[in-house]
Amino acid sequence: MILFWHGIDEIKTYAITGNLSPGVVLGGLTVEWTKDAENAVKKVPFFVRKKVRARVEAQVAETGKKTVTLTDVKTAQKRHLQKMSEEIKGYQIDTCFGPGGCPNRTVHSEGLLERIEKMIVAEDLLSFLKQHVPGDLKYHHEFRITLAECPNACSQPQIKDMGIIGAVVPGITNEACSGCEACIDVCPDNCIRLQDSPQKPEIDLDRCMACGKCVGVCPTQTIQGVEKGFRVQLGGKLGRHPQLARELPGVYPEEKVLDIVHYCINFYKRNSRQGERFAQIFKKSDFDFLVEKLRHD
Ligand code: SF4
Ligand code: SF4
């Protein structure tokens, strides 16, 4: 069983005694571990093991005991699962630091996340999970949506059930270009070059990430945003079988993003029978079906 625990940092000293393993000093007491307690904690993934140890030791030190037993490990585990179960709300929604004032923001998405959350709350994913997941609910059962306000994708949309990324697609207008090359300098993906006579920018849209930076710097409005909205990625996850999300073709306005979220949540509720992640059940054929549907909507 994989657990994720948060805890205090341990302060370690070593005192090896018979069946007991190295202990820690907490509140003036040296806390030691029995072999079976030590073996149990070794089954916890290495990247959280230190925190788990610290939590169990703190729990034992609170009682004035000097030895961590298997029962203590199990008690700590049970408490953790119970706490996790109480904290779970059925979904996780987050955003990048864009709304905090990041200068790279391609779009300002204020309001979209709140609208998505309102929709998810109405879908009552927590009750759905409680009905379908055998045993305790854990964080990894929750449906995850993230929003990044530019293609730098700081909130990791590629590994979430749904990732929403702010986008501005640039286009060339008939306004005369001054040849200042500000667009070339600012493009992080080297998508722009200038044609001679008449001087005019050319944009390689296959490589363009729709960050909108060239639009922002063009003094003559030769380059302007022709589409503004959000790219949408579906079906990413980490875990035992990690996979990156697939991106729907196109850029979608806010209302369409809400439609896509609604569609995906309902797909998830129809098809996740035992708490499987959206990424596990949303196959390539389901993705292609949605692409076709969006094309005809
Ligand atoms: S994703 Fe873009 S807007 Fe959001 S914090 Fe990162 S760089 Fe800033
Ligand atoms: S939108 Fe961004 S990536 Fe695309 S051409 Fe402009 S600066 Fe380059």
Ligand code: SF4
């Ligand atoms: S398209 Fe705009 S930013 Fe680019 S060279 Fe011409 S005037 Fe300058």
